[in-house]
Amino acid sequence: MTSDEQQAPPSWDQLRKEARQLESEIEVKLSTLAKIGQSTGLDNTGQEAETDELLKKLQKVITEMGDFLDRPSIIPTSTSMIHMLGRHKDILYDYTKEFRRVKANIKAARDKANLMSQVQDEIRTFNTASNRDNADYYLTERNRIEGSHRLTDMILEQAYATRDDIFRQGRVMRNVNQRVGNIVSHIPGINNIISRINTRRKRDTLIMAGVISTCSILIILYWLHT
Numbered sequence: 001m002t003s004d005e006q007q008a009p010p011s012w013d014q015l016r017k018e019a020r021q022l023e024s025e026i027e028v029k030l031s032t033l034a035k036i037g038q039s040t041g042l043d044n045t046g047q048e049a050e051t052d053e054l055l056k057k058l059q060k061v062i063t064e065m066g067d068f069l070d071r072p073s074i075i076p077t078s079t080s081m082i083h084m085l086g087r088h089k090d091i092l093y094d095y096t097k098e099f100r101r102v103k104a105n106i107k108a109a110r111d112k113a114n115l116m117s118q119v120q121d122e123i124r125t126f127n128t129a130s131n132r133d134n135a136d137y138y139l140t141e142r143n144r145i146e147g148s149h150r151l152t153d154m155i156l157e158q159a160y161a162t163r164d165d166i167f168r169q170g171r172v173m174r175n176v177n178q179r180v181g182n183i184v185s186h187i188p189g190i191n192n193i194i195s196r197i198n199t200r201r202k203r204d205t206l207i208m209a210g211v212i213s214t215c216s217i218l219i220i221l222y223w224l225h226t
Contacts, residue, residue, distance in 0.1 A: 009068070012065070012068055019062065022061060023095070024055045032047060033102045041079060
């Protein structure tokens, strides 16, 4: 095989076959990426890179097909060949557009998964802090309640002690009165002395009342005659 044969450009049929093969591979890749992106939203950079490389190869083959039609050849350019070239260009455009859409969906799913992970982490952090704050709050309230109970017990103890003192003082006073009564009953003549004192007080009271009444009558008569 000569050097010229090795460097000979591919034929139209070879280019068309290669274009169809690339289109078939790209379609499978796009379908796989779409399913993976919708189901998990995981990192698919390897699949994306392979699909992007296939699109570049298809672009190169289509360019070679256009160059083939522009070169002088023993095979005349037909309308079907021009139509086929346009068809491959349209397919490349549609695949490129679909690839961009799938990549955007994968990125959105990945961002959503990351956001959900961050939200869950924040919720766990908040719940941990909230539980710790609640534990501190309940501990503080329990200590406060226990302090109130201790204060109540102290007040009740003081009240009971005061009540006992009052009862004890009452018993002492009753004993004193009883002793005084016993003493009075055993001293001869003390009841007569007390009776005389009371009689004298009543007599003095009557005399004073009579003097006051007489003075009042005299004053009234004086006012009436003036």
